[in-house]
Amino acid sequence: MSLLEKLKMKYPIIQAPMAGVTTPEMVVESANAGILGSIGAGYLSAEVTRAFIKKVKEATTKPFAVNLFVPNDVDTTKEELEDAYNVLKPYRKKLMIPDEGALLSTSDIDAQIDVIIEEDVKVCSFTFGLPTDDIVKKLQQHGIYTIGTATTVGEAILVQEHGLDAVVMQGEEAGGHRGSFIDPEELVSLHDLLKGVRGKVTIPVIAAGGIATKEQIQAALEAGAEVVQIGTAFLVSEESGAPEIHKQQILKAEEDITALTKVYSGKLARGIENDFMIFMEGNKIAPYPYQNDLTMSIRRRAQELDIYSLMAMWAGRNLHLVEAGSVQEIVDHLTK
Template sequence: MSSLPAFLANASPVFVAPMAGGPSTPDLVMAAAQSGHIAQLAAGYRTAEGMSEQIRTVRSDGTELFGVNVFVPNPSPIDPDIYRRYAETLLPTAKRFAVPGLPSILEDDDEWEAKIGVLVNDPVPIVSFTFGLPDATVVRRLRAAGSVTMQTVTSSREAQLASALGIDVLVVQSAAAGGHSAILDPTRVPVNRSLPDLIRDVRSAVDLPLIATGGVTDAHDVRTVLEAGAAAVAVGTAVLRSPESGASSLHKDALANPTYNRTVLTRAFTGRPARALANQFVIDHDADAPAGYPALHHLTKPIRTAATAAGDASAVNLWAGTGWKHATTAPATNTLAALADY
């Protein structure tokens, strides 16, 4: 079984998963690093310059143990008629939040080339990929620049495809994870199986070090997945309510609100399967939501933004893993230390 690169192996085996859209702040990354844990900045939905600014902030504190996660362009193009029909179902919700109009189809690549250019020219210790597989040339460029490369996968087949590209480390994500599934075919949903079973399956298919993520809530979970063959675990929802997290207060409060009693995998917000608390938006729109990322992300963004500004969690993407009830407002370092006490 392959081992983690030395600087990763010497860190705590409890990492912080990158969470795009705000939660993964430089403060969270720096706090984790200061206590021997590895965390990553989330470049998704940021400009290349915004990503660079966060890297500079982390480095200004002297932090050397960190990474950057980028979204690989892997669009699921949507038929204009299907897009229009879904947009029409959203109009009552848009009206409720005084959103004047919904956007036309936008299929962008999240400034992929610019971000890779920055990371090659100003290397960081870790670069991880989500949503799609990068070209092997990109992997070689980043490795030549000195970065350890990671790929998020959800199955043994995806793991084999990533391994063939020369990726250094695999992040194995179960369906229990909060936020977007990293499944490579965004028209499907990940198979619902336990994280230890998934780790064992991937372990039998590839000889790369594995980081387990999705539904890890306590030290027992950590011990179980490490015994299954993972070299480390990565948690997200567990630190989502921490002071260092950049999640909105609306999101943090919703995670502790007993009104929300279940999570679901839904395409309603972005057209890509993502696990969220089942709020009114999910109830109203999940059944109608087609596959179509990133077009649906841009379509629903004005509604989500207006709902957040109004302090109304009923129409906000409340990403949460299945263990969301265990998330507390404790400092991230306290939560990570408790998880590492296995």
């Protein structure tokens, strides 16, 4: 049975699970349009994850995925965190944010797994590493399809050896965070990834990274992918929770204006290059996820005030090829 049939999709497209901007409406409309909708639950608690799932289930009976972030062991000190926090003082002052410290995040993945099983979600995907053997077995025992994320051929082989059912091959063109989990990080194009996994990976391959047109979808399928995963094209949709100024910066782009940076979260990610990315480069930053926690108040206030020079505006390299519209209109544009 093909991946398309297994996941009951009309078209070989997965709406990328974009944590922070994916809304229940985006997931529902994706499912109803014949593609696989995905909940980006990486930053959510188990309770909020359940509420999100229930909203989707109230509006569609079609399958959808939930994406989780695999927690990483972080080696840092209180002094390093304080140094990284202090570097951000000028930005907090500019935005009139009280100097009250930052709440550091913790992972709720085990409780989220229980929620996914209890709510009978059909697909669970993972980013930033490999889930434990117990998690994989637990999900598969309940008939839940599991998907890993890889940015190199070596990572893809590990995803397969770990027993997951499919793998997302994320090319360096992709917007948002890199799913890398082996050091040193490598930047490999989607074309080279798809070429590299031939004969080495037998589980279904999902192509991701810079896919924004029908022709690019076809090229990925011809290169060996069974399905593609698309983010930026849906980030600008009417149902997206991205700030309007973020959408407009993408839609008015006439060429690739993105760059890779760690300054927002401590993990390498691709977004529209802005002043914060340029001026923070070379400064002390905390490792992921703590840098993400330290910059959260800055990003939120900048969003409230429409100061895009300080916002994290994730986007893939082919952002200039996407078009505005509803999820249904974007799916039609990509498939018809």
